[in-house]
Amino acid sequence: MAENRLNELSDEELILEFQQHNTVEAYEILVSRYKNPLINYVFRFIGDYEASADIVQDTMIKVYRNKDSYKSIAKFSTWIYTIAGNLARTEYQRRKRRRFFSISPKGEEQEIFEIPDESYRPDIITDSGIKDEIIQKALLKVSDAYRDVVILRDIQELSYEEIAEITGIAVGTVKSRINRGRAQLQKMLKDIYKE
Amino acid sequence: MALNEDEMKYQQVIASLKQLQKVKVPENFELELMRKINSGKYAEKKRSFLEKLFIPARLIPSAGVAVAAVILFFVMNTESDEFENPLLIKPRIREDAPISIQQVLQPPAAELKRNLIKKEKTAAADKDNGKKEYYGSDLNIPEPKGTDKNPAPKISAPEPLGFVRLDSINSLDDQLWKENDSFFSQNVDVPGNYPLVRGASGEVYQITKSGLNYRQVNIVEEERQQITQLKAKMKSLMNQTSKALKIK
Numbered sequence: 001m002a003e004n005r006l007n008e009l010s011d012e013e014l015i016l017e018f019q020q021h022n023t024v025e026a027y028e029i030l031v032s033r034y035k036n037p038l039i040n041y042v043f044r045f046i047g048d049y050e051a052s053a054d055i056v057q058d059t060m061i062k063v064y065r066n067k068d069s070y071k072s073i074a075k076f077s078t079w080i081y082t083i084a085g086n087l088a089r090t091e092y093q094r095r096k097r098r099r100f101f102s103i104s105p106k107g108e109e110q111e112i113f114e115i116p117d118e119s120y121r122p123d124i125i126t127d128s129g130i131k132d133e134i135i136q137k138a139l140l141k142v143s144d145a146y147r148d149v150v151i152l153r154d155i156q157e158l159s160y161e162e163i164a165e166i167t168g169i170a171v172g173t174v175k176s177r178i179n180r181g182r183a184q185l186q187k188m189l190k191d192i193y194k195e
Numbered sequence: 196m197a198l199n200e201d202e203m204k205y206q207q208v209i210a211s212l213k214q215l216q217k218v219k220v221p222e223n224f225e226l227e228l229m230r231k232i233n234s235g236k237y238a239e240k241k242r243s244f245l246e247k248l249f250i251p252a253r254l255i256p257s258a259g260v261a262v263a264a265v266i267l268f269f270v271m272n273t274e275s276d277e278f279e280n281p282l283l284i285k286p287r288i289r290e291d292a293p294i295s296i297q298q299v300l301q302p303p304a305a306e307l308k309r310n311l312i313k314k315e316k317t318a319a320a321d322k323d324n325g326k327k328e329y330y331g332s333d334l335n336i337p338e339p340k341g342t343d344k345n346p347a348p349k350i351s352a353p354e355p356l357g358f359v360r361l362d363s364i365n366s367l368d369d370q371l372w373k374e375n376d377s378f379f380s381q382n383v384d385v386p387g388n389y390p391l392v393r394g395a396s397g398e399v400y401q402i403t404k405s406g407l408n409y410r411q412v413n414i415v416e417e418e419r420q421q422i423t424q425l426k427a428k429m430k431s432l433m434n435q436t437s438k439a440l441k442i443k
Contacts, residue, residue: 031228035220043218053221057228064232135211154212175201182205185212193207 011076019067027067031060034080037156041081042088044151046095047140055091059084078165081158085148085166092144131192138188146181153178 006014006026011033017026035056043052062083063070070079139147152163153174163178164171186193202209221227392400414422 028225031225035224036217039220040218044215049218052218053224056220057224057231060228061232129216131211132215135215139212150212154209155215157213179201179205182201182208185208186205189208189211192211 012072015063015067015070015076016072019070027064030063030076030080034077035060038080038084041151041156042084044136044139044155045085045088045147046092047136048095051091051095052088055084055087058087062087074165075162077158078162081152081156081162081166082168089144089148134192135185135189138185141188142181142184146177146184149174149177150181150185154182 006017006023006029009017009026009029011030014026014030017023018030038056038059039052042055043049046052046055059080063080070076139151142150149163149167152158152166153160158166160171160174164174167174169177392402394400
């Protein structure tokens with residue numbers, strides 16, 4: 001009965017409930033609401049499923065531990081995307097450095113698509129898997145700053161204002177970066193569109 | 196409007212991205228998450244003061260400063276010992292390049308040339324004016340003593356370094372100069388008692404210490420006695436010579 005009542009609450013009300021009364025159920029509802037959108041965002045950004053799952057878990061743990069640092073002036077979605085985005089960028093930079101200093105003969109692409117649990121691999125589920133893989137590879141070749149905003153806009157379908165808040169840049173810059181990212185993608189995917 | 200145009204331009208890309216399959220978390224995601232939260236693995240550790248002090252992020256800048264200070268110390272130290280301002284170094288005395296007194300007394304060629312031009316100009320002006328006296332003119336050329344027979348003025352050379360021209364020395368006994376080509380006598384009554392030198396055009400100079408780059412030599416007592424003996428010997432010889440000349 002109480003859980004039903006909590007399900008009707010908005011994100012901001014749930015986090016407030018969790019802050020004030022330490023209601024773990026409210027936290028669990030938030031986790032269930034954001035776990036999939038966040039892993040989708042993080043996976044499209046770094047291209048590694050297992051690492052993405054870890055990042056989303058870390059994000060949720062940070063929310064749990066630092067619930068009091070959330071201020072109700074911002075949207076909860078903005079706050080949680082900011083945390084996940086920061087962790088994803090840190091992980092991406094760490095991997096880039098590791099690849100740069102690595103003496104392993106393993107190529108970049110082999111490392112990126114290591115997904116042990118095949119039931120969740122997005123690239124082998126349907127016939128469109130190959131196309132998905134090509135798009136994902138192209139997406140990973142887009143500049144970091146452009147890729148982030150393109151994912152948030154065209155995959156996560158967030159508003160420009162929300163993206164501006166998450167990334168900490170002006171709305172105009174967000175728009176121009178999205179267009180530049182799209183242009184880069186279009187150039188890389190021109191062979192697909194010809195078919 | 197412009198934004199819609201942009202979206203139209205990249206319509207295919209946007210559609211492709213929207214059609215990408217949605218990725219989902221593993222089945223045991225929430226269980227794993229709650230296990231991590233409850234295990235305390237992610238509980239924040241409390242660090243002691245010493246641990247905080249030796250955090251690598253804090254050590255790196257201070258270590259950098261220390262290394263820079265050490266390098267700077269060595270650089271400055273090596274330079275400070277051997278550094279010598281070249282402008283303050285005393286000039287080395289060249290003993291391998293002898294210079295004759297004649298050479299020293301020779302007035303510079305440019306000076307001579309300038310004086311000759313002046314002389315010619317003055318002579319031309321005198322010719323025009325007729326009565327104007329050559330000496331004592333605005334050129335300030337002093338009239339030489341006893342030059343009635345020889346009206347041509349002497350070109351006065353500039354005094355070379357370490358020499359003082361003595362105009363009054365003309366009355367000296369020329370014999371001294373004839374006997375010894377270059378100079379000097381301590382018997383001559385000259386102020387300062389320094390050696391005398393006659394220049395190429397007949398002027399007499401006294402050699403002074405000022406301006407000379409001479410070298411001081413410290414001698415032992417024995418050497419000093421030898422020099423004194425030699426001086427006395429020389430003095431007696433000179434006395435004998437001057438007496439003999441007077442008798443003649």
